[in-house]
Amino acid sequence: MSAPRLTLPSPAKLNLMLHILGRREDGYHELQTIFQFLDYGDEITFAVRDDGVIRLHTEFAGVPHDSNLIVRAAKQLQEQSACPLGIDIWIExxxxxxGGIGGGSSNAATTLLGLNHLWQLGWNEDRLAALGLSLGADVPVFVRGHAAFAEGVGEKLTPVDPEEPWYLVLVPQVSVSTAEIFSDPLLTRDTPPIKVRPVPKGNGRNDCLPVVARRYPDVRNALNLLGKFTEAKLTGTGSCVFGGFPSKAEADKVSALLTETLTGFVAKGSNISMLHRKLQSLL
Structure with a gap:
């Protein structure tokens, strides 16, 4: 009998705004941000094994197997649930x-939700989100699967329902160091807090944008080019840049013009992640 298998999406996210309110005593920054998902992402396939071994079969350049967030998520869930089963994992x-679109955090959350289902652990969202927070501040929103206004270091989540436009996301071929941006002396760290409702019109700004644009010419170039067609924004600390459009046709039109020289993709914004829609269909 073949082992139970499951293939799940691991969606991207955007930060529609990112305000930095101050620095905490522990060195982290107090934030306010709005997370929204994209109907675009990686695909992860899981196959249960009965020997307790956790094996990621896809190699990541420069990332040792046991340091990968997917493997760390699987091992922590296995340990905390005392589950005797193992898992084989492949990722597309x-x-x-x-890039600031949540790749690693999304992969970790998809792993937690996928293994909770396959191993039949019966953990609820609160428990999975708490474990996810130990892996990274952005993991809980992917576990919850609903667009959210986030506070703290990004872990205090209030569901929100912003508009769901089509986005053109440009991907400058640079990797931005989050630590470098947050330690920059010119970073704005005193933005006044805003209230969660109503969702601010235009969703506010990204306090990291001026610093990232100054340090990374490729990001600055992407912002300038996209800004000729729509409001160009930075997600997280970058490097990805995005802009919203009322229709796929309009996003595709601008994409055709810009992706001759830049890498990018068009995707629909979604307030319910495609991972959660897939899991709901399995119930």
Whole structure:
């Protein structure tokens, strides 16, 4: 009998705004941000094994097997649930590393939700999100699967429902160091807090954008080119740049013009992640 298998999407996210309110005593920054998902992402396939071994069969350049967030998520869930089963994992990777669209965090969340289903653990979302937070501040929103206004270091989540336009996402071929951006002396760290409702019109700004644009000419170029057609924004600390359009046709039209010289993709914004829609269909 073949081992149970499951293939799940691992969606990208955008930060529609990112305000930095101050630096905490632990060195982290107090944030306010709005997360929204894209109907675009990696695909992860899982196959249960009965010997307890966790094996990621896809290699990531420069990332040792046991350091990968997918493997760390699987091992922590296995340990905390005392599950005797193991897992084989393959990933079809399309999301860039260091792009600010949540690739690693999304992969970790898809792993937690996928293994909870395959191993039949019965963990609820709260428990999975708490484990996810130990892996990274962005993991819980992917576990929850609903667009959210986030506070703290990004872990306090309030569901929101912003508009769901079509986005053109440009992917400059640079990896931005989040630590480098957050330690920049010119980074704005005193933005006044905003209230969660109503969702701010235009969703606010990204306080990291001026610093990233100054340090990374490729990102600055992408912002300038996209800005000729729509409001160009930075997601997270970058490197990805995005802009919204009312229709796929309009996003595709601008994409055709810009992707002659830049890498990018068009995707629909979604307030319910495609991972959660897939899991719901399995119930």
């Amino acid at each position: 990777k399309v999301l860039p590393m260091g």
